[in-house]
Amino acid sequence: NAGVTQTPKFQVLKTGQSMTLQCAQDMNHEYMSWYRQDPGMGLRLIHYSVGAGITDQGEVPNGYNVSRSTTEDFPLRLLSAAPSQTSVYFCASSYAVDRAPLSGANVLTFGAGSRLTVL
Amino acid sequence: AQKITQTQPGMFVQEKEAVTLDCTYDTSDPSYGLFWYKQPSSGEMIFLIYQGSYDQQNATEGRYSLNFQKARKSANLVISASQLGDSAMYFCAMRDIGYSSASKIIFGSGTRLSIRP
Numbered sequence: 231n232a233g234v235t236q237t238p239k240f241q242v243l244k245t246g247q248s249m250t251l252q253c254a255q256d257m258n259h260e261y262m263s264w265y266r267q268d269p270g271m272g273l274r275l276i277h278y279s280v281g282a283g284i285t286d287q288g289e290v291p292n293g294y295n296v297s298r299s300t301t302e303d304f305p306l307r308l309l310s311a312a313p314s315q316t317s318v319y320f321c322a323s324s325y326a327v328d329r330a331p332l333s334g335a336n337v338l339t340f341g342a343g344s345r346l347t348v349l
Numbered sequence: 350a351q352k353i354t355q356t357q358p359g360m361f362v363q364e365k366e367a368v369t370l371d372c373t374y375d376t377s378d379p380s381y382g383l384f385w386y387k388q389p390s391s392g393e394m395i396f397l398i399y400q401g402s403y404d405q406q407n408a409t410e411g412r413y414s415l416n417f418q419k420a421r422k423s424a425n426l427v428i429s430a431s432q433l434g435d436s437a438m439y440f441c442a443m444r445d446i447g448y449s450s451a452s453k454i455i456f457g458s459g460t461r462l463s464i465r466p
Contacts, residue, residue, distance in 0.1 A: 265456070272355070272459045273456040275456075286453075322394075336446075338396070338454055340394035
């Protein structure tokens with residue numbers, strides 16, 4: 231059972247380049263999300279999704295696009311990278327809240343992280 | 350709107366002592382879940398403990414316990430008998446549950462815990 235798989239683990243981009251961070255999970259989780267982690271800022275939510283075809287913005291969505299065409303995959307796209315997007319990115323998934331509303335079953339499972347540097 | 354606050358950027362604790370990491374939250378939803386995660390220097394996120402807003406008792410998992418004070422909107426993590434391997438970043442997180450199944454999870458800014466031998 232692979233859990234949440236993120237690729238690539240490391241990436242260096244030049245300002246203005248585009249790229250896609252891939253995220254896949256094999257746990258049949260309805261909920262998937264992307265976070266960025268910066269020193270002193272904790273994890274900030276970029277975008278999230280509660281199922282195929284449904285996405286929504288988090289706390290810091292500007293500069294990022296997402297789509298959810300399947301339950302398993304939730305790619306994060308940077309259309310025109312900026313140095314401010316240098317960060318560590320985490321993908322995370324869980325069961326939908328209404329599957330287990332007040333249970334630890336809605337705990338997030340994280341990918342290993344992707345370190346992105348924009349020059 | 351949801352908000353999570355961790356006011357301790359860093360803490361130093363002597364090995365074998367107990368430590369409390371502070372977390373306060375704000376939400377208008379009566380149903381919510383609170384989580385703590387550990388992030389060691391290797392970078393992975395490790396789930397530690399969960400508390401539901403309607404849980405009558407404080408959650409415990411081995412050496413971890415969650416001191417849940419609903420009226421004060423605090424959810425402090427207590428680590429008993431700290432070990433060198435407890436040195437890591439610790440994040441508090443919250444998920445509103447009641448109003449929508451699309452409930453997002455937000456995190457605090459974290460506390461870096463360092464255990465002294």
